[in-house]
Amino acid sequence: MSDKNETRQNFSGEAEKVEEFNEFRERMNERILDSANINIKRFFNLDTRVYDEGNLSKQTKEMLGLVASLVLRCDECIKYHVQQCHELGLKEEEFFEVLNVGLVVGGSIVIPHMREAVDFWDQLQ
Amino acid sequence: MSDKNETRQNFSGEAEKVEEFNEFRERMNERILDSANINIKRFFNLDTRVYDEGNLSKQTKEMLGLVASLVLRCDECIKYHVQQCHELGLKEEEFFEVLNVGLVVGGSIVIPHMREAVDFWDQLQ
Amino acid sequence: MSDKNETRQNFSGEAEKVEEFNEFRERMNERILDSANINIKRFFNLDTRVYDEGNLSKQTKEMLGLVASLVLRCDECIKYHVQQCHELGLKEEEFFEVLNVGLVVGGSIVIPHMREAVDFWDQLQ
Amino acid sequence: MSDKNETRQNFSGEAEKVEEFNEFRERMNERILDSANINIKRFFNLDTRVYDEGNLSKQTKEMLGLVASLVLRCDECIKYHVQQCHELGLKEEEFFEVLNVGLVVGGSIVIPHMREAVDFWDQLQ
């Protein structure tokens, strides 16, 4: 199999992965918010608001969310914040500096999650 | 694709997921217990006994196991305790209150695992 | 030094420890809530409400909070929930069963925090 | 005891706490770097460089270090980054927004460490 084919195959496969990730995420969030539990709703609401533009820019806050997710090694959370950072125009060399802080703080166990983060970032291009 | 079809497809797919989860779990446990290591056997034994009916009911203990697994973000452990709680007759609104404590204690990184927990709970219905 | 004296000395010393713990906790909470940050206030509010009597009793929820704090090894949180459980009339043999679930789930690294929990429990008697 | 006295007493006590913290930190770092272990030296070197001004500003990187330390609940690390952020001119309302992201991502177990962070911040004023 040629490199070119593999890349093409990845491209479509990856696009599906991004979509699939977002679809499951949204479907389950709805399911959870449909439950009567008011405190869970409040938490979800808070989880959105905390990243709103404030004294710090939305981009800075999303970088904070990304590094926090990275050192806590939560792949879903990482992907979500990678997506947000990307949409907000974070540059690749800035993205890698965020990862680098997470790597030094959290150690080599962060590496597999860094791989996922970079893989997801590449799919978003 | 209609919603109805998707649900039907999920239903059978999910049933397989529960089975598959249980099958791998049991096969590997046997493999591990077949090893001569006596202390591992003792730990596995302890891991069963700690949830036995005692001064606290088995249901309460399984809820404790569930919230502990949730904040430590161990999907396999979560699924196991969701299954136990379900079999012991925990009601959905109680189930969500257990999740809610875990969510507030453990923060938004718990959310992806909460999604898995609710998804697994729905498969057990 | 006789055992009896040591115990007496502990008694008063420990009482101070409980008070000191509560004093610092409250002073800093006030300081934090005095900051203009509305989302932090919302989180603190949520952190109280989640333990309110609901479909599960307040006592069950406090046990859930205790075991979650134990496996996450947060001494301050452990102390807070030990205090709540004690006030709500949890019996010592029930208390130890909560600890036991946390110990098996979280492993031997939980032991130092279990020591603190038991020490704090004894101070509350 | 009047509030005013307590504050004054704190002021000097706190100043000592900052100094003591820095003294032990530096003494042990020297001790560790005196050991022949070259790879430990390399790690310490890396741990400094990663916060250097780059594509992201030093201040942004220190905020990243702070939130990462907060969700991993490492008091020493938190204090170090609070100190750096403070020296680099971070404003109090920005500081609280960093804490807020950490609180929502990491949950209520982060609160005791947030208290320490704010206490340390106040000592630096």
Next chain:
Amino acid sequence: MSDKNETRQNFSGEAEKVEEFNEFRERMNERILDSANINIKRFFNLDTRVYDEGNLSKQTKEMLGLVASLVLRCDECIKYHVQQCHELGLKEEEFFEVLNVGLVVGGSIVIPHMREAVDFWDQLQ
């Protein structure tokens, strides 16, 4: 389906899993090292050197890496060190003793990762 067939099927399936694991690992590492970030390169370099033969043997260091990865519950890291330990001639009964220390220190949440570790070990035979 006979046991024999299942085993045979596993054998080839598993071989692919080992390969696939190594392929993704290497591809993403290259991608990451291709980024201009010098500090990430330095970390990766350090991550290799720390396991070099030194005052402690390479095998001892790989066992240390394995138990550390196990209690931190990082499947990718576990697999990597299982592979290294296996290549360096660690015996199965020694392997299980490493797992056992990790199990007692880290608790029952380690069990799913222990299953993965043993499954991967068996694939390497």
Next chain:
Amino acid sequence: MSDKNETRQNFSGEAEKVEEFNEFRERMNERILDSANINIKRFFNLDTRVYDEGNLSKQTKEMLGLVASLVLRCDECIKYHVQQCHELGLKEEEFFEVLNVGLVVGGSIVIPHMREAVDFWDQLQ
């Protein structure tokens, strides 16, 4: 204050710290084992046996316990295993290599605990 005086002062102060650490540890363990909870006793028993000489030497197992405690950042556990390693004749340059693996795996958040470990090691000399 001269360096020599400081060292002497440390020496006696530190010796007390080692003793105090061991005293609280033993007193609380007894208190916990006096509780009727049979499963806690079993866990404590297991926690001793897992470090017994086996296919791996006691020293190797204590190093495994040390690195696991280090990456999980449990100061009490670290101190216990440092003490055991020291008694079993681990050399300083080997000790630092264990720390180094923990540092690279667990990242810079391990550093404060490494400081404690080295401080405790020095007190044992």
